[in-house]
Amino acid sequence: MSQQLGTLEELPEAYRDALSKAGVAPLWPMMRNVLPHDAPQPLTKPGHWTYGSVRPLLIEAGELTPVEKAERRVLVLCDPGRGPGAMQATASIYLGMQLLLPGETAPAHVHTPSAVRIIVEGEGAFTVVDGEKLPMCEGDLVLTPGGEWHDHGHEGQDPVVWLDALDLPLFVYLEGSYAREGDLQARRNRPDASEVEYRSAGLAPSRQAHRARRYPMMRYPWDRTEAALRAMADHGDGAMPELDYVNPETGADVLPTMGFTAMMLAAGMTTTPPRRSCSSAFHVVRGRGRTTIDGQTVEWGPKDTFSAPVFASLSHEADEEAFLVRIHDRPLQEKLGYYEERE
């Protein structure tokens, strides 16, 4: 039963002044703002950042600002609902496009928020996480979990661009966000764990429990992801193939707060996922199509990124074969006990 609650204006001015002086405020006029009925009322609005518009600005940033002056040369994708300058794409997800030029180094640091890189363009760049050198090839997903030292380098010939996804807004909200800087890391002289311990799906090295690593695999090569999606498309039931990126030791989401999936849409395919309580962002690895988000249509092409608020009604349609990576905050919501899907 919905009741009309009292407003601030109904209260005598002297009483309101006394409340302010005492450093308190009445809850009831604000009750519906903080506890709306039935579903949240997100500030987040759908965003769409075409690679055609972001790339030239990023390349220009490479001319205007040396990496030494930027530490990380990033253009942040700002949520239209929060406006220009918003350091977030949704309430909990930060997205940024990062540029590294040949020969550049992004110095080592460690911070409380976790990051994931999705490689957008170029070859020859690498990330070092906890001494492990991770090649960055187009479409790869590379983890730099909170608390892990990381630096970036570039041994190739052309600019490299990747999409950063971080749980930074959450850490800022919690007043828990900070970084430390350090020296470049010594690199172990061996391929990364995706090429050694976790080369084959379903197989993990036998280890004593006390040697278990919290983040055993930091790189998810795109060629394997695409091959797995294609196999599902060839032998599936006609539904859109979608794969969760998981920790190969535990099967859990790759990070505590953020989750990632890889989606494959055949040419002409339309798919309508349930309305989810998590917010989401989509990066187009390849292909063209459109997504309707709460009635608003985004026409997307290769390397574009777009976002959707919580409980958004989504419908994806591909004009040509398309691969998307979906970024979401379901793991966080599950830990908080309120993740939900509605048809």
Ligand SMILES: [Fe+2]
């Ligand atoms: Fe970082």
